[in-house]
Amino acid sequence: MLNRLARGLVRKTAFIGKEFTEVRRQPRLLLSLVLGPFLILFLFGIGYSSSPQEIRTVVVLPPDSQISTEDTARYSDAFAAPFVLDSLTKDPDQARARLARHEIGMVVYFPADAYNTIAQGERAVLQTNYNEINPLQAQWLNYYAYVQTNELNKRVLVEALRQADRGGQSGRVATENKQLAGTIGAEATGLRGDLAAGNAGAALEHVTALRRANNRAQENILASAQTLGGVALFLGLQNAQGTPQGQALTQSQEAVARISDNLDQLEPALRAGQLRPEQTRMAEQIGQDAATIERSADQLKLIPPEIAVSPFESQSQNIAPITPDFVEFYAPAVIALLIQHIAVTLTALTLVRERLLNSVELFRVTPTSSIEITGGKYIAYFLLTALLGAFLAAVMHLGLGAHILAGYSLFAAAVALLVVASLSFGFFISAISNSESQAVQLSMLVLLASVFFGGFFLGLESLLPYVRVVSYSLPVTYGIRALQAIMLRGEDPAPYTLLALGGIAFGLFVVSTLLFRRQLLRG
Amino acid sequence: MAQRPDSSQGEPAPVAAASGGALGSSGNILGAATGTAERPAPPPIAAEVPAAVSGVPGGETVVLMEGVSKSFGEATVVKDLQLQVPRGGLIGLIGPSGCGKTTTIRLLLGVYEPSAGEVRVFGELPYRFRRETRERIGYLPQQFVLYPTLTVEENLNFAAAAYGLGPFKRRAAKREVLELVGLTPHRKTLAGKISGGMQRRLGLAATLLHQPDLIFLDEPTAGIDPILREELWNEFRRLQAAGRTQIVTTQYVAEAEYCDWVILMDSGQIVAAGPPDALRQEAAGGDLVDMCIPELDRPLLVTLRGLAGVREVRRLSDDDVRLVVDDAAEIIPQLIGVVQEAGAQVQQIEERRLSFNEVFVALLGRAGRDISEVRGSVE
Structure with a gap:
């Protein structure tokens, strides 16, 4: 029994030794397999710029515009990145010709009758032209144009609000209400004196002045209440009144309402020449309310036009454990892709080469079974690919500073699973190929599919569900996800990634061995 | 020989x-x-x-x-x-x-x-x-089925291991078969670099390796x-x-x-x-005997044809004749005697072995x- 086991092991070593030696004899193959793709991806990583390219823009003004085409300063700050104002012109043909020659990236046409159109309550169309065949770039340009148009709209709105803001100072309401509160207080004191002196006519003049000041204060409070109320409504605030601004508004509103009531009672009586003791108490109350208006005035600022137009600004914070640069971010994907590529390329040729060398005829006669052949080869290629993978990871980690946050053991386990899954994939290709060129072609297709569908550049979310079937059949898809979790997030990989890699490894190995066995038996 | x-x-x-x-x-x-x-x-x-x-x-x-x-x-x-x-x-x-x-x-x-x-x-x-x-069982296929990227010795190691022969067991056998096929001096040479004849010998060595x-x-x-x-x-x-x-x-x-x-x-x-x-x-229909008789004539041919154990007689030239006989070794002395009795001399007589x-x-x-x-x- 032991002897049989030992002989079985020896038979496997035939293939382990042979494969090792054959690969060792081809140093250029190893170099091209490892260094080739590594250098390409490394160059891409360090050479790729994520910032969008500058889009030089020419603005075509209407022929009857009063704006000089030399007056670029008027619009230059209205263009947000990536747009840069190149020039102003009134010659649309010249602008289009420059666009056709790719001298500029975009032309913006201001509509001739924009003012009239807007004045009639309609939108004016801001026409843009670009010259782009790349659909992705065309989408970006469309999006940028939309953002730029919004930016222009905002600027127009700010200007309109400034003009509408009588004075145009954001703190006007508070200042004015303080002044008005002072006026009301002073008039209330005067009213009290005239009431005490029994001078109804003079008291009536105070009442008139009080009403004027109170009405103005009431307008200011209402304007402030409306803008803050709108924001509260948008934010869904239930108890906006509980905020300091809300309380100030309420108190101010109550104060001006009481003043108004008191004045309503005082005015007809004084006009009728009636002087009563409670009128003095009313004047005192008006004085107290004036004090309330003054105290609350600081909370009643009007929202400045820039804030009213853009009430929110974003301030984001990344809670990921690290913020990798491009080389660091692509490191897990590069390692996964290269490991899969090496494993598939090495194994894709192995069985088909045996068939072409006719060694299969010898295997049919020797006591070596198909599982010993594929198993021996599997062990050899596992060791080879794992060694190369370790070398690659060491270069990425120690040389390029790629992170391995979750630790080496988890990393090694995930890489080992990726290697076995990729080897099985390669064996499967080898088992179904009839020639070396067919195996090479299939390996290249796998590489291509991995780049497009494996989540290397494009997230799987960008693919339609039925296309994701291709992604989910590739070991690299799971490898990238698992290694990204381990290297960049410091987390355990999702269990499904490891299970899928194990499943591919086992399933395709069994299928490949059965296919090879059939080829051995067929003769 | x-x-x-x-x-x-x-x-x-x-x-x-x-x-x-x-x-x-x-x-x-x-x-x-x-x-x-x-x-x-x-x-x-x-x-x-x-x-x-x-x-x-x-x-x-x-x-x-x-x-x-x-x-x-x-x-x-x-x-x-x-x-x-x-x-x-x-x-x-x-x-x-x-x-x-x-x-x-x-x-x-x-x-x-x-x-x-x-x-x-x-x-x-x-x-x-x-x-x-x-x-x-050992099998040498008609074509060379070993690996050109392995040396002669590495190919033998592969063949030995494929038959379950461990590194120690195969050592003597390897030396022996290399000697037999005359490849000992080439054992470190890649199989792809040796001649077709040597590849054939390598295949034979691999076949005999596990005895x-x-x-x-x-x-x-x-x-x-x-x-x-x-x-x-x-x-x-x-x-x-x-x-x-x-x-x-x-x-x-x-x-x-x-x-x-x-x-x-x-x-x-x-x-x-x-x-x-x-x-x-x-193939010949019996043993063949070629004789050279300078005085060969028709009566002598008739005599030879009539001998027991002679199946066929054919004259090849004026002096040469070929006989198909039952047993060459047994009949050659008798043939010499008959020719001499007829007054002629056998200049040469030999059993003809067909290639x-x-x-x-x-x-x-x-x-x-x-x-x-x-x-x-x-x-």
Whole structure:
């Protein structure tokens, strides 16, 4: 029994030794397999710029515009990145010709009758032209144009609000209400004196002045209440009144309402020449309310036009454990892709080469079974690919500073699973190929599919569900996800990634061995 | 020199009569083929090699084929083969290209399953060989199937390991086979860098490495120089002496001389089988005796033709005559006496041994094979 086991092991070593030696004899193959793709991806990583390219823009003004085409300063700050104002012109043909020659990236046409159109309550169309065949770039340009148009709209709105803001100072309401509160207080004191002196006519003049000041204060409070109320409504605030601004508004509103009531009672009586003791108490109350208006005035600022137009600004914070640069971010994907590529390329040729060398005829006669052949080869290629993978990871980690946050053991386990899954994939290709060129072609297709569908550049979310079937059949898809979790997030990989890699490894190995066995038996 | 098999060791197989019947009696001893396409196909010939040829007592049957045919689609490649080989036999399978030699070997190895009939090797069905049985078999395929990117020694290591021989067990065997095939100086050379003949020798070394009991050699001497060929045949004889059974195909017809038993195949069938000398006699219709008699005349020819044991007399020139006799050794003294009695002198007399090429062509011709087709496919 032991002897049989030992002989079985020896038979496997035939293939382990042979494969090792054959690969060792081809140093250029190893170099091209490892260094080739590594250098390409490394160059891409360090050479790729994520910032969008500058889009030089020419603005075509209407022929009857009063704006000089030399007056670029008027619009230059209205263009947000990536747009840069190149020039102003009134010659649309010249602008289009420059666009056709790719001298500029975009032309913006201001509509001739924009003012009239807007004045009639309609939108004016801001026409843009670009010259782009790349659909992705065309989408970006469309999006940028939309953002730029919004930016222009905002600027127009700010200007309109400034003009509408009588004075145009954001703190006007508070200042004015303080002044008005002072006026009301002073008039209330005067009213009290005239009431005490029994001078109804003079008291009536105070009442008139009080009403004027109170009405103005009431307008200011209402304007402030409306803008803050709108924001509260948008934010869904239930108890906006509980905020300091809300309380100030309420108190101010109550104060001006009481003043108004008191004045309503005082005015007809004084006009009728009636002087009563409670009128003095009313004047005192008006004085107290004036004090309330003054105290609350600081909370009643009007929202400045820039804030009213853009009430929110974003301030984001990344809670990921690290913020990798491009080389660091692509490191897990590069390692996964290269490991899969090496494993598939090495194994894709192995069985088909045996068939072409006719060694299969010898295997049919020797006591070596198909599982010993594929198993021996599997062990050899596992060791080879794992060694190369370790070398690659060491270069990425120690040389390029790629992170391995979750630790080496988890990393090694995930890489080992990726290697076995990729080897099985390669064996499967080898088992179904009839020639070396067919195996090479299939390996290249796998590489291509991995780049497009494996989540290397494009997230799987960008693919339609039925296309994701291709992604989910590739070991690299799971490898990238698992290694990204381990290297960049410091987390355990999702269990499904490891299970899928194990499943591919086992399933395709069994299928490949059965296919090879059939080829051995067929003769 | 290689030892010729001692024809006294083995008698023609019991089926020899059938062989004779198949060949008919009209074979031309001078090689003038008389076969015609119209001749009906010969009935199957059973090649039952007697145990005596191997010199192995007991006569255990190692290989047995009974009514075996193999077809690929519509084409039948071998038909109704009957073969029985005892342990220790050195059997030569000879025939033109495409005659079914390699298919026969593949049937015996279990690479192919027979379409009809039964094949047994070591008592087992080859396509269901147990692993232990496979370990007893060595096979040298016709093509070089080892690895050009491995050295000679690495290829041998691979072959040894494939048969379960560990590193220590294989060391002596490796040295021995490298010596045998003369590749010791090249053991560190890549197999892809050695000549075709050396690759053949490497293949042979790999076949013999695990010391198999039954060895199938498909064209083992193809592409090998004559001196080494002879050495290899010596080695085959040595292996035979050690009790190994060998079935060898060859395109060198002359190598049939080295075999105990020769099986001549054509169009997927056995057309003749027997020890080389028996086949030679069968091809010639008896032993041949060439005489040179300066005073040769018609009355002397009539006298010679009338002697007992003389089957045929043909005048080759004014002075030369060839006789087909039952037994050359027995009749030569009698022939000298008869010539002298007739007042003439025998200037030269010798037994004429047909080359195996001549035997081969004659036998195929008798079997109805178009000889012009055969000539290009054998040496």
